[in-house]
Amino acid sequence: MSKNKKSKSKPSELLKRSPKQEAISEEQPQESPERLSKEIYEEELNRLHIELVKLQEWVKYKQLKVVVIFEGRDAAGKGGTIKRITECLNPRVCKVVALGTPSDHEKTQWYFQRYVAHLPAAGEIVLFDRSWYNRAGVERVMNFCTHEEYVEFLRSCPEFECMLQRAGIVLIKYWFSVSDEEQEKRFQERIKNPLKRWKISPMDLEARSKWVEYSKAKDDMFNATDIKQSPWYVVNSDDKRRARINCISHLLSQVPYEDVTAKKIELPPRQSELEYVRPPMQLQNFIPNVFE
Numbered sequence: 001m002s003k004n005k006k007s008k009s010k011p012s013e014l015l016k017r018s019p020k021q022e023a024i025s026e027e028q029p030q031e032s033p034e035r036l037s038k039e040i041y042e043e044e045l046n047r048l049h050i051e052l053v054k055l056q057e058w059v060k061y062k063q064l065k066v067v068v069i070f071e072g073r074d075a076a077g078k079g080g081t082i083k084r085i086t087e088c089l090n091p092r093v094c095k096v097v098a099l100g101t102p103s104d105h106e107k108t109q110w111y112f113q114r115y116v117a118h119l120p121a122a123g124e125i126v127l128f129d130r131s132w133y134n135r136a137g138v139e140r141v142m143n144f145c146t147h148e149e150y151v152e153f154l155r156s157c158p159e160f161e162c163m164l165q166r167a168g169i170v171l172i173k174y175w176f177s178v179s180d181e182e183q184e185k186r187f188q189e190r191i192k193n194p195l196k197r198w199k200i201s202p203m204d205l206e207a208r209s210k211w212v213e214y215s216k217a218k219d220d221m222f223n224a225t226d227i228k229q230s231p232w233y234v235v236n237s238d239d240k241r242r243a244r245i246n247c248i249s250h251l252l253s254q255v256p257y258e259d260v261t262a263k264k265i266e267l268p269p270r271q272s273e274l275e276y277v278r279p280p281m282q283l284q285n286f287i288p289n290v291f292e
Contacts, residue, residue: 072176
């Protein structure tokens with residue numbers, strides 16, 4: 001037997017918390033320095049964007065398959081970080097997956113099946129904005145799955161992820177940790193801002209009322225799935241700017257890459273002096289100017 005093979009745990013053992021996991025709690029967030037200034041943030045983000053493009057080209061060049069999972073409480077900053085990662089990348093290479101509630105048909109399938117359909121092909125990066133870990137969080141707390149289904153998930157998830165890695169997938173998992181005070185502040189901002197109000201759903205409000213239950217669910221999830229082959233990386237996200245910079249920097253460190261971007265690009269000469277007459281502009285439907 002391989003020394004690295006993880007022995008199976010009994011269902012009752014999966015629900016016990018280890019001392020390591022007791023230390024990971026949103027109720028006692030890791031202390032951070034003062035909030036990062038906008039000037040420093042934008043300068044560093046620009047530098048990281050350049051590196052992300054290099055990573056993208058390396059993934060294409062080496063035909064790698066990369067999966068990055070983003071989990072955490074509502075308003076923890078997952079979506080904002082994903083946006084900063086993708087805004088400089090080719091959407092044909094880096095894709096975001098944010099699945100909704102499973103259909104009646106999907107509920108009859110193997111639990112992981114609808115996620116497998118979105119795994120990357122060679123030369124692709126897939127970012128999961130929430131993932132199969134829904135079963136360990138919202139489905140457990142809101143009783144959307146049975147206890148047996150939940151325990152089976154904790155048992156089979158590490159095996160599933162090791163299977164993905166054996167198939168050549170680079171798997172990276174992030175948990176965005178936000179304090180209750182900061183989450184409250186962000187919720188209030190969303191309520192007051194008409195541009196952000198859509199971000200709050202009835203489920204978010206109900207989850208807010210079950211803060212401790214979610215804490216317990218997260219601790220149990222870590223206890224069962226934070227393994228050597230596929231560890232969880234916790235992002236302290238009370239400061240959004242620091243969280244984004246820290247997460248992107250760490251992501252770049254997890255996939256060794258080289259700069260294979262084109263060193264010099266020269267534009268070919270444009271066609272000219274051909275017998276071409278453009279049709280009259282008034283025959284085309286131009287949109288009106290808002291400001292004259």
